[in-house]
Amino acid sequence: DAGVTQSPTHLIKTRGQQVTLRCSPKSGHDTVSWYQQALGQGPQFIFQYYEEEERQRGNFPDRFSGHQFPNYSSELNVNALLLGDSALYLCASSPGQGAGETQYFGPGTRLLVL
Amino acid sequence: GNSVTQMEGPVTLSEEAFLTINCTYTATGYPSLFWYVQYPGEGLQLLLKATKADDKGSNKGFEATYRKETTSFHLEKGSVQVSDSAVYFCALSHIGNEKLTFGTGTRLTIIP
Numbered sequence: 001d002a003g004v005t006q007s008p009t010h011l012i013k014t015r016g017q018q019v020t021l022r023c024s025p026k027s028g029h030d031t032v033s034w035y036q037q038a039l040g041q042g043p044q045f046i047f048q049y050y051e052e053e054e055r056q057r058g059n060f061p062d063r064f065s066g067h068q069f070p071n072y073s074s075e076l077n078v079n080a081l082l083l084g085d086s087a088l089y090l091c092a093s094s095p096g097q098g099a100g101e102t103q104y105f106g107p108g109t110r111l112l113v114l
Numbered sequence: 115g116n117s118v119t120q121m122e123g124p125v126t127l128s129e130e131a132f133l134t135i136n137c138t139y140t141a142t143g144y145p146s147l148f149w150y151v152q153y154p155g156e157g158l159q160l161l162l163k164a165t166k167a168d169d170k171g172s173n174k175g176f177e178a179t180y181r182k183e184t185t186s187f188h189l190e191k192g193s194v195q196v197s198d199s200a201v202y203f204c205a206l207s208h209i210g211n212e213k214l215t216f217g218t219g220t221r222l223t224i225i226p
Contacts, residue, residue: 001121002187004157031212033212033213033214034143035214040218040219040220041218042118042203042205042217042218042219043158043203043214043216044216045213045214045215048213054209056213059214088135090157090158092158092214101212102148102160102163103160103212103214104160105150105157105158105159106157107156108157
């Protein structure tokens, strides 16, 4: 059973560019969450998708947007990249909205903005 | 709002030493509490969790007890191994709201 997968593993962009990161959830999971982990920090919640809709959003600007597809996979888009967007972006999936369902994390995409 | 505070790191121990990593939280209601571990170059893995007061989560020799009265969820292991070297994150979420709030992480290094 494949776990959560993310692509690409590494990415280098320049300021002002746009980036798209991809995530495939664990089999049987329909909820996908995205987190940003800056170097030396804990992950910060960006947003969560369920049934192809954004259900919750953290304290991130509108430059951060996402999408969930009918097969539950998800994309994270970041526009007008800033140097401060350099981080490890983690995708997590879980089996639906509910009582303390465990989130399973992918290996992450490391984004470097120059 | 919700917050998680972890003990400052890094922590360096000798193999077979006793480990404690402190974690306290601030939250409304009764959150679920988690410890995640991040090995070098990898994503986060769930180590253990507890969903109500006085519950004890355990896995791979690690334990943590949900203490409502002290709002704490300290991680312990009786005898650490070199393979336990990693970054450990304490986190919380609420039932029906799966957003995880993480602490800043504690880097643990075990010396043979």
